[in-house]
Amino acid sequence: MPLHEYLSFRDGELFLDEVSAGRIAREFGTPVFAVSETQLRRDTRRWRRALEDAWPDGPVALLPAFKANTCLALRHVLNGEGVGCDTFGEHELRAALSTGVDPACVSLNGTNKSAEAIRLAIEHGVRITLDSLREVDLVLALTGSAPRPALVRLRLRPGGETLAGPSDFSDRGDSIAGLAAAYRPGFALADAERAARSIVDSIGARLVGTHVHLGRHTTSLATWVGVVSDHVRQIARISAACGGWRPSEIDLGGGYAERGSPVGKAIAGREAPPEPPSPEQYTRVIAQTVRSSLRQHGFDSKGVALQLEPGRAVYGPAGVHLTRVVNVRCSPERPDRRWVELDTTEQFLADVVLEHARYPFVLAGRVSAAPAAPVDLTGASCGFDIIAAGVPAPGDVAAGDLVALLNTGAYVETQTTNFNAFPRPATVLVSGDLAEVIRRAETPAEVFARDRIPARLTGR
Incomplete structure (x- = not known):
């Protein structure tokens, strides 16, 4: 189990910074999301420093994905660290700008962008990562009345021989290349050349660079060498x-x-992915490959800005999800199979299903309890709701025990749903000995607050 810097065990109890997990559960109830401001700042600084050290050739920018965790308070934390963000579409862009983030450090990404999203980006000086010829036409149509030029990049599709390896989140053995090919964003090279010519020849738009996004398929650094090399090859063709x-x-x-x-x-049946590279390893390999590939194609790397969008890597380690054991029961058909039923649900932990995630966990009130036979951690919804299957747990785990699921800071809270009419949990920010709600829990009434019942159906 990874023990991040903000976590500690004291007299058998889990602490986040200077606040015990038990205190958080008592004050705010369970299930609840908790985020360490200390860890978030620490990891942001580490990534930024690693990128700066790896790329002295020109400016650098860290743009953690806003979608990884949309709590506005956390965006304020990252603003204080001087980093920008990747936003997907109009709604994320408006939310990010509302926090006071520097627009020059914001990228508008996403497919099927609306004209309003593009207009807003032009107005604020946000980089627009164009994804299709349709979006090129929208930008050029809107720049005629804009007070400033549109700053645009072209999103290119990832490629390279190293994409032949398996994807970490496929349970069918799909290759990274196969899943990347099935994912629609990004220009085909011929369309990118056409788009680039249109922008370069225009008056109101400036083609400032390019963009590529592989996604969380692998921890292999060799794959990143292939992706970066192929991306620079495409840049050379566009040039x-x-x-x-x-x-x-x-x-x-x-x-x-x-x-x-x-x-x-x-x-099941697959060897667990190896521990990921460090920020220093990621940035060093990426920077070296960008530099050598640019020179191979006759470009000088000096002065070129290098940008990364590590949303998962920045937010993930800072989060913990706290949930209580409601019941422990055995399968009638298989007495050796025990279900530990929690007051949370996979509906609050979507990557359990989407990316076959298994979150490390401890009994937060007695972390020294020795694991015994395997159990299935299960949730409260009407589905199978298996949060973790066949994981070792103390033999005396019982109702009332507090379970802490770790590494839940990214793509967890933002994907919660109201399936089975569950109100979504609160999110608490921990900083030193402070614990503050930054997104309150929904009430049961709020789950149905958008419903409108026509009078004819009520008999009134």
Whole structure:
């Protein structure tokens, strides 16, 4: 089990910073999400420092994905660390801008962008990562009345021979290449050349760079060498098509795994993915490959800005999900199979299903209890709701025990649903000895607050 810096065990109890897990559960109830501000700042600084050290060639920018955790308080924390963000679509863009993030450090990504999203980005000076010829046309149509030029990049599809390896989150043995090919965003190279010519020849838009996003498929550094090499090859083709255009910035997206990554660890019969590289390893390999690939194609790397979007790697380790044991029962058909029923649900932990995640866990009130026979941690919904199957737990685990699921800071709280009419849990920010609600729990009434019943159905 990974023990991040903000976690400690004191007299058998789990602490986040200076606050016990038990105190959080008592004050805010369970299930509840808790995030360590200390850890979030620590990991953000580490990634930023690693990128700066690896890329002295030009400016750098860390743009953690806003979608990884949309709590506005956490965006304020990252603003204080001087980093920007990747936003997907109009709604994320508006939310991020509302926190006061520097627009020059924001990227508008996403497919099927609305004209309003593009107009808003142009108005604020946000980078627009274009994803299709349709979006090129929208930008060029909107720049005629805009007070400033549109700053755009082209999203190119990832490629490279090293994508032949298996994806960590596929339980069918799919290759990274196969899943990348099935994922729609990004220009085909011929369309990218056409788009680049249109933008370079325009008056109101500036083609400042390119973007590629692989996603969290693997911890292999060799795969990143292939992705980056192929991306620079595509840049060279676009440059030739545009009479020598040069990128001033290259954004290599996200997909960087966090320490203790839970992705893929629940796939039965497969060896668990190896521990992910450190931020220093990721950035060093990526920077070296960008530099050598640019030179191979006749470009000078000096002055080129390098950008990364490590949302999962920044937010993930900072989070803990606290939940209480409601009941322990045995299968009638298989007495050796025990179900530990929790007051949470996979509906609050979507990556258990989507990415076969298995979150490390401890009994937060007695972490020294020795594991015994395997159990299934299960949730409260009407489905199978298996949060972790066949995991070792203390033999005396019982109702009332507090369970802490670790590494839940990214893509967990933001994907919660109201299935079975569950109100979504609160999120608490821990900083030193402070514990404060930054997103309150829903009430049962709020689950149905959007419903409207026509009078004819009520007999009134």
